[in-house]
Amino acid sequence: MTLPRIGVFDSGVGGLTVLKAIAEQLPAHYLYFGDTARLPYGTKSAETVARYAIGATRFLEKQNIDLLVIACNTATALALPQIKAAAHVPVVGVVEPGAAMAAEVSKKRAAIVIATEATVSSHAYRDALQRHGLQSLEKACPLFVPLVEEGWIEHPVTEQVARIYLDEAAAQSPEGADVLVLACTHYPLIAPLLRRIVPESMQIVDSAESTARVVKQIVDENLMCHPERSEFAQDSTCHPEHSEDDPHLMCHPERSESAAGGERSRRTPIVAGSSAQAHRTFRYYVTDSTDKFKRLATRFLGRRVDNVEHVDLEEGIRD
Numbered sequence: 001m002t003l004p005r006i007g008v009f010d011s012g013v014g015g016l017t018v019l020k021a022i023a024e025q026l027p028a029h030y031l032y033f034g035d036t037a038r039l040p041y042g043t044k045s046a047e048t049v050a051r052y053a054i055g056a057t058r059f060l061e062k063q064n065i066d067l068l069v070i071a072c073n074t075a076t077a078l079a080l081p082q083i084k085a086a087a088h089v090p091v092v093g094v095v096e097p098g099a100a101m102a103a104e105v106s107k108k109r110a111a112i113v114i115a116t117e118a119t120v121s122s123h124a125y126r127d128a129l130q131r132h133g134l135q136s137l138e139k140a141c142p143l144f145v146p147l148v149e150e151g152w153i154e155h156p157v158t159e160q161v162a163r164i165y166l167d168e169a170a171a172q173s174p175e176g177a178d179v180l181v182l183a184c185t186h187y188p189l190i191a192p193l194l195r196r197i198v199p200e201s202m203q204i205v206d207s208a209e210s211t212a213r214v215v216k217q218i219v220d221e222n223l224m225c226h227p228e229r230s231e232f233a234q235d236s237t238c239h240p241e242h243s244e245d246d247p248h249l250m251c252h253p254e255r256s257e258s259a260a261g262g263e264r265s266r267r268t269p270i271v272a273g274s275s276a277q278a279h280r281t282f283r284y285y286v287t288d289s290t291d292k293f294k295r296l297a298t299r300f301l302g303r304r305v306d307n308v309e310h311v312d313l314e315e316g317i318r319d
Contacts, residue, residue, distance in 0.1 A: 003279055004219055005029045007060035007068045007089075009053065011041040013149070013293065014185035015071030016300040018094065019282075021188075021212035022069065026219060027279040031063050035313065037287035041074040042118030050079035054086045055313050059285070065089055069215060073115060073183055073207070077124035090218060097214045098181055098207030099128035105203040106134055108176035112169045113138045115183035116145065125183050137173035141165045141184075148186045151299055159193055166197055181205045189300065284308040 006028045008019045012035070019032055033056045035041075041049050053075045057068060068091045070076045070083060076093035084091045102111050111134050113125045120140040129136045144165075147158045170177075180202055182188060188206045195204060282305075286293045290308045297305040 003028050004066040005031065005064055006215065007057075007063065007065035008032045008071050009035075009056045009060060009068065009075070010072040010185065011035050011052075011074065012039040013296045013300055014145070015069075016297055017185045017188045017206075017208040018069060018071035018211055020301055021206075021208040022215050023280055023282075025212050025216045028219075029281045030283070031060060031065060032282070032284045033060055033311075034284070034286045034293060036289070036293060040116075040118075041072065041078075042116050046078040049075055050082040052313075053079050053083050057083055057087050059311065059313060061088055063283075067092070067215065067218065069211065070094065071185055071208075071211070073119045073124075073185065074122075077119055077122035092211060092214055092218065094185070094207045094211045095124045095128050095183075097210035098183060098205055099125060099132055099134075101207075101210040101213075102129060102179045102181050102203075102205045103132035103134055105205065106179045108178045109134050110174035110177040111136045111179040111181055111205075112166075112173045112177050113181045113183050114141045114144075114165065114169065114187065116140065117142055119183055125181060129181075134179075135174040135177075136181075137169055137177065138183075139165060139169040139172075141187075144184065144190065145186045148189050149296060149299075153189055154193060158190060159197070162190065162194060162197055166194070177202075179203045179205055181207065183207055282307060285311045287311055287313055 006022065008015055008022070008030060010018070015032065015034065019030060023030060035052055035056055038052055041052070044052070053070065060068060066089060068087055068089050070080065070091065070093045073094055075083070076095045080091070080093045111129055113129070113136050115125065115138065117140045119125065120138045123138065126136050126138055143161050147155070147161065152158045178201060180194065180198055182191065182204065185208060188208050191204060191206060198204070284293065284297070284305065284307060286308060287310070290310050294305050294308055
């Protein structure tokens, strides 16, 4: 068995919650790209977001990734089709996995979605939940991101703000809403606080955990279908029906070589009998201050972060 190389892209640090959730389930080489110089994406046009995201995709493909995770709700909501069209590897976004998980756990077929202004304005979650037969109320919670990045995870101010947001959402939500969807990658850090506020009967769906489950499924299916292969994503035709049923499971049966000039993907064999838990490596690329990223990443991941490299995106994707 060999380790896949998984690229994770976000406009900043929030996608680290997705990275953490995936790494807890799957041994792999992880390459995280945070476009910290150009955040927030929520103020940009869909065309600009697509251009930025495609640039990051090309950069990560040059690092020989086998799979790409768009760990940014805004980029997923505004530009996922364009990213998929430009990519040469399978692509997973964060919206559909979260909606699918909400559909699994909801008994009343109604949900509350809390997110940033940009994600709410896109109605990506509303549309995805509707495809799964759920009604929803989308609530923008713009103060949560700065509170989380300030480190006020359990601060009384954060709890007071959360109570105001959730009371307003509950008053407007479909009757019997029994699922709260955390549709921003910063929000898992305040999930324990939110759990104390919402009714016990309400399920909380974390899109980071949901996305991690989908990524693990893709990797496991490729390994089961082609256990002898050293090219993880070279042939994904064993489950072609997924590309139709779930737009986030995108196969590339035509792919015969990596995005980096035909070079084979560099993955590390797992020695039989060795501990899979030990087989995870992490590398981080950012477009702004590495020191600031390290400080915030330590908060998001709960451990010290090294191997952070500053990248000029335009220079990094130049042939």
